[in-house]
Amino acid sequence: MGFPKEFIWGAATAAYQVEGAWNEGGRGLSIWDAFCHQSGHIFEGHTADTACDHYHRFREDVQLMKQLGIRAYRFSISWPRILPNGTGSVNEAGIRFYEELADELVQNGITPYATLYHWDYPYALHQRGGWLNPESPAWFAAYTRVVAQRLGGKIKHFFTLNEPQCFIGLGYENGEHAPGLHCSQKDCLQMAHHVLLAHGRAVQVLRDVIPGVQVGYAPTGSSFYPATDAPEDVEAARKATFDVPERWTFSISWWSDPVLLGQYPEAGVRMFGQDMPQIGKQDLQLISQPLDFYGQNIYNSAPVRADGNGGYVCVPRPVGYARTAFDWPVTPQSLYWEPKFLYERYRTPIVITENGMSCHDAVSLDGQVHDPNRVDFLQRYLRELRRGIEEGTDVRGYFHWSLMDNFEWTRGYGERFGLIYVDFATQKRTPKDSFYAYQRVISENGKTL
Numbered sequence: 001m002g003f004p005k006e007f008i009w010g011a012a013t014a015a016y017q018v019e020g021a022w023n024e025g026g027r028g029l030s031i032w033d034a035f036c037h038q039s040g041h042i043f044e045g046h047t048a049d050t051a052c053d054h055y056h057r058f059r060e061d062v063q064l065m066k067q068l069g070i071r072a073y074r075f076s077i078s079w080p081r082i083l084p085n086g087t088g089s090v091n092e093a094g095i096r097f098y099e100e101l102a103d104e105l106v107q108n109g110i111t112p113y114a115t116l117y118h119w120d121y122p123y124a125l126h127q128r129g130g131w132l133n134p135e136s137p138a139w140f141a142a143y144t145r146v147v148a149q150r151l152g153g154k155i156k157h158f159f160t161l162n163e164p165q166c167f168i169g170l171g172y173e174n175g176e177h178a179p180g181l182h183c184s185q186k187d188c189l190q191m192a193h194h195v196l197l198a199h200g201r202a203v204q205v206l207r208d209v210i211p212g213v214q215v216g217y218a219p220t221g222s223s224f225y226p227a228t229d230a231p232e233d234v235e236a237a238r239k240a241t242f243d244v245p246e247r248w249t250f251s252i253s254w255w256s257d258p259v260l261l262g263q264y265p266e267a268g269v270r271m272f273g274q275d276m277p278q279i280g281k282q283d284l285q286l287i288s289q290p291l292d293f294y295g296q297n298i299y300n301s302a303p304v305r306a307d308g309n310g311g312y313v314c315v316p317r318p319v320g321y322a323r324t325a326f327d328w329p330v331t332p333q334s335l336y337w338e339p340k341f342l343y344e345r346y347r348t349p350i351v352i353t354e355n356g357m358s359c360h361d362a363v364s365l366d367g368q369v370h371d372p373n374r375v376d377f378l379q380r381y382l383r384e385l386r387r388g389i390e391e392g393t394d395v396r397g398y399f400h401w402s403l404m405d406n407f408e409w410t411r412g413y414g415e416r417f418g419l420i421y422v423d424f425a426t427q428k429r430t431p432k433d434s435f436y437a438y439q440r441v442i443s444e445n446g447k448t449l
Contacts, residue, residue, distance in 0.1 A: 001389075001390045002386055002389075002390070002445065002446055002447055003386060003389060003445050003446040003447075004389070004396075005445065006396075007396065007397060007398070007445060007446075008071055008072050008111075008351065008396055008397025008398070008399075009069070009070055009071050009072070009397070009398060009441070009442040009445075010070050010071060010072035010073060010074055010113065010397060010398065010399040010400070011065065011068065011070050011073060011074070011399060011400045011401075011402065011403035011419065011438075012073075012074035012075070012353065012354055012399040012400065012401050012402060012403065013054070013073075013074070013075050013076075013402055013403050013404065013406060014075070014076045014115070014118040014119070014162065014406075015075065015076045015077060015078035015081070015118060015120060016030065016032050016048055016051075016076075016078065016118065016119060016120040016407070017048065017051060017052075017402075017406040017407045017408070017409075018051050018052040018054040018075075018404065018406045018407070019051060019052075019054045019055045019078065019081075020048065020049060020050040020051040020052065020053045020054065020055055020056075021050075021053070021055035021056065022047075022048065022049045023049075024055065025055070025081070025091070025093035025094060025097065026081075026084060026091040026092075026093045026094060027078065027080055027081040027084060027091065027094060028080035028081070028083070028084025028085055028086070028091075028122055028123070028124060029080060029084075029122070029123040029124070030078070030079075030080045030120040030121060030122060030123055030178075031120070031121045031122075031123055031126050031130075031171075031178040031179040032048065032119065032120050032121075032178045033048075033123065034123055034126075034178070034179070035177075035178035035179060035180055036048060036049075036178075041178075041180065041410060042409075042410055042411075042412045043410065043411050043412035043413075043414045044412055044414070045412075046407070046412025046413050046414075047407075047412075048407040050424075051406060051407045052404055052405075052406050052407075052422050052424075052427070053427050055097065057427065058097075058100070058101050058104065059104055060429070061403070061404070061429070062101075062104045062105055062108055062110070063108070064403075064404075064420060064429060064431065065105075065108070065110055065403065066108040066109065066110065067431070067439075068403075068419065068431075068435060068438065068439050068442070069439050069442040069443055070110060070442065071109075071110065071111060071442070072110060072111040072112075072113050072157075072397065072399070073105055073110050073111070073112060073113065073403070074113040074114075074115065074159070074353060074399045075101070075112070075113075075114060075115070076114065076115035076116070076117070076118035076120075076162065077098055077114050077115070077116060077147060077151075078094070078120050079116075079117060079120060079121065079122050079143055080120060080122040080123070080124075081094035081097070082094045082095060082098075082143065082146060082147060083122065083143055083146065084122070084124075085122065085124040085125075086121075086122030086124045086125035086128075086139055086143070087125070087139055087142055087143075090146055090150070095150050095151070098114075098151055098155075099150075099151065099154060102151065102154035102155050103154065106154070111156075111157060112154070112155045112157065113157040113158070113159065113399075114147075114151070114155050114157070114158050114159070115158070115159040115160075115161075115162050115218060116140075116143070116144055116147065116158060116159065116160050116161065116202060117140070117160065117161050117162065118162040119162065119163075119166070119167045119171075119177070119178070121167075121178075121179075125139055126179055130179070130191075131168070131172070131191040131194050131195055132183075132187055132190060132191050132194070133194075134194065136194045136195075136198060137194055137197035137198040137200075137201050138201070139198075140198035140201065140202055141198070141201035141202060141204075141205050144160075144201070144202040144205045144206060145205050145209065148205055148206050148208075148209035148210050148213075149209055152206075152209055152210035152213065156210065156212060156213055156214060157213075157214045157216075158206055158213065158214070158215050158216070159215075159216045159217060159218040159295055159353065160198075160199045160202045160203060160215070160216075160217050160218075161195065161198070161199050161202075161217060161218065161219070162218045162297075162353075163218065163219060163220045163297055164192065164195045164196075164219060164255055165219060165220050165221055165249055165250045165251075165255060166220065168188055168191055168192055168195065168249055169188075169247075169249030169250055172187070172188055172191060173188050173249050176410060177409060177410065184275075185272070185275050186274075186275040188249065189272060189275055189276060189277045190277040190278070192249075192254070192255070192277070193277035193278075193279065193283070196255070196258050196259065196287045197283060197286060197287060199217060199259065199287065200259075200286040200287040200288070200289050201286065203215050203289035203290075203291070204286075204289060207289075214292040214293065215289075215291055215292055216291055216292060216293040216294060216295045216351060216353075217256075217259055217291060217294060217295060218295035218296070218297060218353040218354075219252070219255050219256055219295070219296065219297070220250075220296065220297040220298070220354075221250050221251060221252035221255065221256075221296075222241075222245070222250045222251070222252070222302070223241050223252065223298065223301040223302075223334060223337070223338040223341075224237045224240040224241050224301055224302050224303070224304045224312070224314075224337075225237050225301045225302075225303055225304075225331065225333045225334065225336075225337040225338075226303070226304065226305070226337070227303045227304060227305040227315040228305065230306075232305075232306035233304070233305045233306050235306065236304050236305055236306040236307070236311070236312035236313075237303075237304050237312070237337060237341070238341050238344075239311070239312055240304045240312045241337075241338065241341050242257075242265070242341070242345065243267070244265050244267050244268035244271060248268060248271075248272075251265075251268070252342075253265045253268070254268050256294075256342075256346065258284055258287045258288060259287055259288060259291070260288065260291070260294065260345075260346040260348060261288070261345075261346070262284050262285065262287070262288035263284060264284075291348055292349070293348065293349045293350065293351045293396055293397075294342065294346055294348040294349065294350050294351070295350075295351045295352075295353035296338065296339070296342060296350060296351075296352060296353060297352075297353050297354035297355070297401070298334050298335060298338050298339075298352060298354070298355050299328055299334070299354070299355060299356070299357075300328050300329045300330065300331045300334055301331050301333065301334040301337065301338060302314055302317075302329075302331075303315040303317065317329060324357040324358050324359065324373075324377075325357075325358040325359050325360045325415060325416070326357075326358040326411070326415050328357070328358075330357070330377060330380075332377075332380035332381045332383065332384045333384055334381070334384070335352065335355065335381045335382070335384040335385040335388070336384040336385065336387050336388045337388075339352070339385070339388050339393045339395050340388050340391075340393045343393045343394055343395075349394045349395075349396045350393070350394060350395045350396065351395070351396050351397040351398075351399070352385065352395065352397065352398045352399060353399050354399060354401040355381060355398065355399075355400060355401060356374075356377075356400050356401035356402060356417050357373070357374055357377045357417065358408070358415040358416055358417050359371045359373050359374050359416060360416075361405070361416045361418075361421055361432065363421065363423075363430060367430075368430070368432075368433070369421040369430050369431075369432040369433065370432075370433050371432045371433050371434050372433065374419075374432070374433075374434040375433055375434050375437040378400070378434060378437060378438060378441070379437075379449055382398070382441065382446060382449050383449050385398065386446055386449060400419060400438060401417055402417045402418050402419070403418060403419060403420060404418040404419070404420040404421075404422050404429065405417065405418035405420065405421055405422040405424075406418065406422070418432070419431065419432055419434050419435040419438055420432065420435060
């Protein structure tokens with residue numbers, strides 16, 4: 001059995017993390033530009049002003065993608081590169097960049113998968129209240145219409161939003177990410193509702209403008225796996241995965257139930273009480289526009305067991321458990337259990353939109369980059385994904401994070417997730433051992449994992 005013949009093997013990046021050219025080609029300011037240029041936020045004062053210089057080097061990068069053998073490339077479109085002020089006049093140089101990128105991909109046999117929003121919110125709209133402004137869904141819809149009208153002839157696969165859990169939870173709740181705010185729970189819940197409305201309006205626009213478009217959504221969230229295969233522990237892990245905990249911003253169900261089931265989770269509604277957002281009569285119908293696929297960014301999960309009372313308790317990880325360079329736990333079973341639970345609940349084809357690890361990579365004396373931990377990670381996680389597919393979980397594709405080392409948000413250039421090593425001083429690209437390992441996986445469709 002194994003992976004389906006038409007399985008989508010891909011790799012992913014995001015505009016702000018790779019493009020650079022932050023003030024070139026008519027691009028407007030984003031909240032991340034302002035955040036990075038203020039001291040104290042980013043590791044060692046790094047900025048994404050140049051990043052991987054993908055804006056100027058995308059043709060070289062597409063040739064590396066072709067060598068890798070990926071069938072699809074997931075990238076994001078920079079909202080302020082298209083609309084420098086968030087709304088209004090269109091930046092033709094920005095449109096042209098994405099037209100040329102899409103053309104280059106297609107000419108090399110790679111299908112473009114574009115994410116409309118991967119965190120680089122236009123600073124001009126932030127000054128008008130950002131996601132808290134009730135007009136924010138309309139702003140996003142107008143931006144989406146420009147993209148659809150100008151790029152829809154070249155790009156047929158779209159994700160609306162990437163990880164709203166992060167850009168609201170880390171950007172507006174705890175202030176770790178741009179714009180660095182500490183908002184009330186009530187305001188964060190209202191912003192979350194506006195974000196979901198923006199998603200729904202974007203889906204409508206894409207379907208209205210682009211014939212045959214394929215549309216998805218790319219959230220993340222806290223996930224869990226059973227400590228044992230006992231039925232009660234499996235049920236405990238399922239319950240934990242869709243719970244609405246006190247730190248609700250990383251709840252899967254709060255962000256995905258409205259999109260795929262047309263309702264907010266009852267447990268959360270009861271818990272939030274007076275802090276619940278204002279919900280219009282047609283809001284949930286708008287939010288729950290039908291999707292062609294449901295993306296999920298999955299890196300790790302936590303073990304739980306049944307507590308004997310119909311609930312769950314977290315189980316301590318083993319002493320000395322495997323960690324990535326980012327200190328994230330290595331849990332291959334994540335790619336078995338989380339897609340399984342998601343598909344059981346939402347019955348929508350799944351795409352793994354991000355999965356990967358940060359390693360302590362360096363160029364060795366032989367001029368190569370040897371990253372055995374990432375090679376092992378890739379094998380272990382993909383074996384678990386294959387196991388789930390063979391048991392009936394409908395997973396259509398896998399996008400490795402990331403194609404290349406890049407600007408990792410508050411960690412700057414201190415973390416390397418790429419299949420391609422980037423020397424940020426010279427911009428030289430060096431494929432790592434994991435690049436060639438993934439190349440083999442793709443060429444064999446995962447048969448020898």
